[in-house]
Amino acid sequence: MTTITDADILSALDEVADPEMPVVSIVELGIVRAVNLDGDRVEIVLAPTFSGCPALSAIQTAVRDKVASLGFADVKVRLSFNPPWTTDWISESGRDKLQRMGIAPPSRHGGDVLTVLETPVQCPYCKSLRTTRRNSFGPTPCRAIYFCNNCVQPFERMKAL
Numbered sequence: 001m002t003t004i005t006d007a008d009i010l011s012a013l014d015e016v017a018d019p020e021m022p023v024v025s026i027v028e029l030g031i032v033r034a035v036n037l038d039g040d041r042v043e044i045v046l047a048p049t050f051s052g053c054p055a056l057s058a059i060q061t062a063v064r065d066k067v068a069s070l071g072f073a074d075v076k077v078r079l080s081f082n083p084p085w086t087t088d089w090i091s092e093s094g095r096d097k098l099q100r101m102g103i104a105p106p107s108r109h110g111g112d113v114l115t116v117l118e119t120p121v122q123c124p125y126c127k128s129l130r131t132t133r134r135n136s137f138g139p140t141p142c143r144a145i146y147f148c149n150n151c152v153q154p155f156e157r158m159k160a161l
Contacts, residue, residue: 004070006035009042012070016062019055020140023101026059030089033080041074042067047085049142049161086111087160098158099124104146106160113160121157123148133157 013035014027026032026046034045044063048056060077067075087106090098095105104124109115120129128150135145143156 004037004072006037009035009037009044009067009070012066013044013063016059016066019058019062020142021098021101021103023097024090024094026063028091028094028097030091030094031059031085032063040072041076042072043076043078045078045080047080047083047089049085051081052141054140085161087158090158102155103143104155104157106158109160121146123151123153124155125153126151131155 010027010032013032014025016026018024018026018029021029029049031046031049032044033047034043036043036045044067046059046063053059056079063077064075086109088108088110090105098105102124104121107119121131121133122129123131123146126148128148130149131146132149133144134147134154138145138156142159142161144159145154146157147154
């Protein structure tokens with residue numbers, strides 16, 4: 001029997017899509033914070049994007065199912081809010097996928113979220129900075145609606161947290 005490592009489990013979890021933005025995996029979003037392997041038991045630590053995330057239950061179920069499919073009978077999914085999730089944890093591949101999906105990824109802020117909120121937002125379609133926020137609330141709590149004054153396309157921006 002082949003020994004499954006933490007890296008193997010993390011690779012499998014990279015196949016679990018975020019239910020609200022299925023083009024991005026939960027690993028690319030940075031919500032998988034740890035894989036703790038102890039013999040035939042596995043604990044996955046997730047940092048939810050926010051405490052009221054409507055997709056959280058679906059993510060927990062998908063994580064349990066994916067790890068169980070690797071042959072583990074005892075899979076525990078633990079939520080951790082310390083430190084709180086931040087959009088800085090989104091990987092470069094995740095940011096690229098968001099942009100290709102038409103969602104402007106949040107700028108990296110290193111904890112200075114207020115500065116990011118005031119910076120111009122690049123249109124994911126034409127790369128113009130001539131954009132305007134039209135609504136602070138998009139289809140999910142983590143997104144806002146913008147409009148590009150250059151290519152005349154509406155688009156979403158993932159909020160910096």
